[in-house]
Amino acid sequence: MSLVQWDWVARHGGEIGAQLGQHVLLTGLALGFGLLIAFPLALAAVRWPRFYGPSLGLTGILFTVPSLALFILLIPFTGLSIATSLIGLTIYTLLILFRNIVEGLRGVPADVSEAAKALGYSRGRRLVQVELPIALPVIMAGVRIAAVTTIGMVTVTALIGQGGLGQLFITGFTLHFTTPLLVGFVLSIALAVSVDLLLAGLLWWLTPWQRGRAT
Amino acid sequence: MSRYVLVLVAMMLGLLSLPAQAIGLEADGLGVAGQLVDWFVAPAQWHGPTSLPTRIVEHLYYMTSAMAIALLIALPVGIGLGHWGRGGLLAINVANMGRAVPSFGLVILMFLLVGFGFVPVLVALVALAIPPMVTNSYVGMQAVDPAVRTAAIALGLSRWQRLFQVELPIAMPLVMAGIRTSAVQVLSTATLAAYVGLGGLGRYLIDGLAQQQLAQVVGGALVVAVLAVLLEALLAGLQHLLVSPGLRREG
Numbered sequence: 001m002s003l004v005q006w007d008w009v010a011r012h013g014g015e016i017g018a019q020l021g022q023h024v025l026l027t028g029l030a031l032g033f034g035l036l037i038a039f040p041l042a043l044a045a046v047r048w049p050r051f052y053g054p055s056l057g058l059t060g061i062l063f064t065v066p067s068l069a070l071f072i073l074l075i076p077f078t079g080l081s082i083a084t085s086l087i088g089l090t091i092y093t094l095l096i097l098f099r100n101i102v103e104g105l106r107g108v109p110a111d112v113s114e115a116a117k118a119l120g121y122s123r124g125r126r127l128v129q130v131e132l133p134i135a136l137p138v139i140m141a142g143v144r145i146a147a148v149t150t151i152g153m154v155t156v157t158a159l160i161g162q163g164g165l166g167q168l169f170i171t172g173f174t175l176h177f178t179t180p181l182l183v184g185f186v187l188s189i190a191l192a193v194s195v196d197l198l199l200a201g202l203l204w205w206l207t208p209w210q211r212g213r214a215t
Numbered sequence: 216m217s218r219y220v221l222v223l224v225a226m227m228l229g230l231l232s233l234p235a236q237a238i239g240l241e242a243d244g245l246g247v248a249g250q251l252v253d254w255f256v257a258p259a260q261w262h263g264p265t266s267l268p269t270r271i272v273e274h275l276y277y278m279t280s281a282m283a284i285a286l287l288i289a290l291p292v293g294i295g296l297g298h299w300g301r302g303g304l305l306a307i308n309v310a311n312m313g314r315a316v317p318s319f320g321l322v323i324l325m326f327l328l329v330g331f332g333f334v335p336v337l338v339a340l341v342a343l344a345i346p347p348m349v350t351n352s353y354v355g356m357q358a359v360d361p362a363v364r365t366a367a368i369a370l371g372l373s374r375w376q377r378l379f380q381v382e383l384p385i386a387m388p389l390v391m392a393g394i395r396t397s398a399v400q401v402l403s404t405a406t407l408a409a410y411v412g413l414g415g416l417g418r419y420l421i422d423g424l425a426q427q428q429l430a431q432v433v434g435g436a437l438v439v440a441v442l443a444v445l446l447e448a449l450l451a452g453l454q455h456l457l458v459s460p461g462l463r464r465e466g
Contacts, residue, residue: 064443066403068420069436076433145314152317159410159424166319173323173410181327185320192315 008179016168020187023164026154027195029086031147034093042101043127052102059095067092067153071160085157092153093146100142104135137210140203144196151192155184165191250430251437265418267438274415274442277333277405281340282398288341289348289397290390296349297356297386298378306349313346318404326411336408343404344397351393355386384459391454398450402443416442 009016045052062070071088078084108131116130132139158166165184172181204211254260260267296303318339325335359382367381383390409417419435422428455463 061444064399064447065440066406066436066443068403068406068417069439069443072420072424072432072436073440076429148311148314152315152319155317155319156407158319159421166317169317169320169323172327176327178324178327181320181324185317185324188317188320189312189315193312196311196315 003178004182005179008177009183012180016183016187019164019167019184020191021164022162023151023154023166023188023191026082026085026089026157026162026164027147027150027191030089030093030150030154031143033086033090034097034146035143037090038094038097038101042098042105045098045102046105056095056099059091059098062091063095067156068159071157075160080161082162084160085154085162088157089150089153093150096142096146096149097139100145101135101139104138104142105131107138108134133207136207137203140199144199147195147199148192151188151195155188251434254430254434270414270416270418271438271442273413274402274405274417274439277336277340277408277413277415278398278402281337281344281401281405284337285341285344285348285397285401286394289345289393290352293349293352293393294356294378294383294386294390297353298382300357303353303357306353310346310349313342316342318343319407319410322404322407322411331412333413335411336405336413339407340401340404344401347396347400348390348393351396352386352390355389355393356382358389359385385462387458388454388462391450391457395447395450395454399443399447402446403439406439 041055045055065073067088070091071084074084074087078087112130112134113126116126121130154162154164155166155169157163158170163170165188168180168184168187172178172184259265263269292306296306321339321342322336325338329335329338363381363385364377367377372381405415406417406420408415409421416435416439419431419438423430423432423435
């Protein structure tokens with residue numbers, strides 16, 4: 001028996017596409033919400049350093065809780081819905097994003113911020129035009145890790161009825177049939193790798209002054 | 216550490232304060248809290264082959280075997296490459312690719328290829344554990360100040376002495392960071408062993424989901440969560456012991 005029966009793949013192209021679409025949607029939404037929440041938290045943590053330790057502790061403990069356990073612990077609140085997987089996935093992106101945004105902003109050389117201040121930049125302009133661009137490589141490193149991790153984790157939410165490509169794993173397991181499993185497996189890896197490369201390209205495009213430097 | 220415990224307690228209290236009706240369970244006079252307490256004190260949880268202690272031991276057995284194998288592979292590779300400063304980019308990229316492999320899919324794939332047993336799960340868990348340890352130990356060894364390396368050579372230390380007495384101690388915080396990440400991930404993912412018919416704490420999650428028994432599912436998830444936090448605390452303590460006092464970073 002061959003590992004992949006291509007005629008099955010051809011017959012189920014629509015279903016595979018739909019699961020891939022849901023996978024991308026779940027990943028994108030989780031990353032989007034993660035950034036939306038992590039960003040103000042990180043700004044607060046940079047401005048009030050006393051806030052940093054406890055926030056890192058809180059997100060750290062949430063990160064330690066196993067993903068399947070967290071999804072399940074959310075079921076009493078949100079049921080077997082997309083909200084459950086989305087909240088769980090978002091929580092996982094939070095720690096990575098929060099830590100990298102804070103570290104990125106903290107890594108901005110003090111003399112650069114001082115120079116911007118001396119030039120009369122307001123706090124907001126300083127942040128957007130000076131500090132964020134300098135912090136971008138570290139922030140993007142966090143986004144890449146979060147994206148790749150989330151793409152893998154989305155498959156686990158198949159166990160609570162969501163899961164995009166994870167549904168193909170379950171189909172493969174239930175039918176003892178390697179074709180859907182391998183299709184989901186390869187697509188999931190390909191998705192993670194291409195998103196990672198895409199984000200690396202985005203960083204390259206956004207930071208022209210960094211090109212030619214060793215990373 | 217006390218922070219961690221506080222947050223856990225708060226999470227549990229929040230969960231337990233929910234009335235059963237609010238979550239669509241037929242009300243039998245008990246809230247989630249009551250059902251959970253009932254589940255935890257039931258004799259089945261304390262005696263016999265499906266009891267909590269047995270499941271915890273099974274779970275820890277999966278984790279420690281996978282971690283032992285992964286440590287033996289990942290640490291020499293990461294530390295060696297970092298020490299010699301060669302092939303590092305390749306190792307990091309391969310390790311990063313490893314992060315993209317969905318462990319849930321790998322567990323099922325190995326199960327379909329190898330069949331029922333511990334081996335498929337072990338392979339998946341080892342594959343999951345290796346990348347963070349390779350990356351972190353490589354980066355830690357690379358980050359050793361060249362001046363320190365040169366000073367050690369000037370002092371007449373042999374290659375092995377330099378590796379074990381100078382470079383490795385300096386890299387230890389990052390090496391341990393990798394071990395902590397891997398261990399917690401493996402502990403979490405070992406719950407998936409139950410999906411392919413093995414034991415461990417995942418049994419409560421998988422069976423509870425299949426049987427629609429919320430108390431079992433939530434009880435099992437709580438135990439896994441507590442175990443993960445305890446493991447993280449234990450490893451943080453170990454790191455504190457292993458890292459030289461002069462190198463401990465604040466925070």
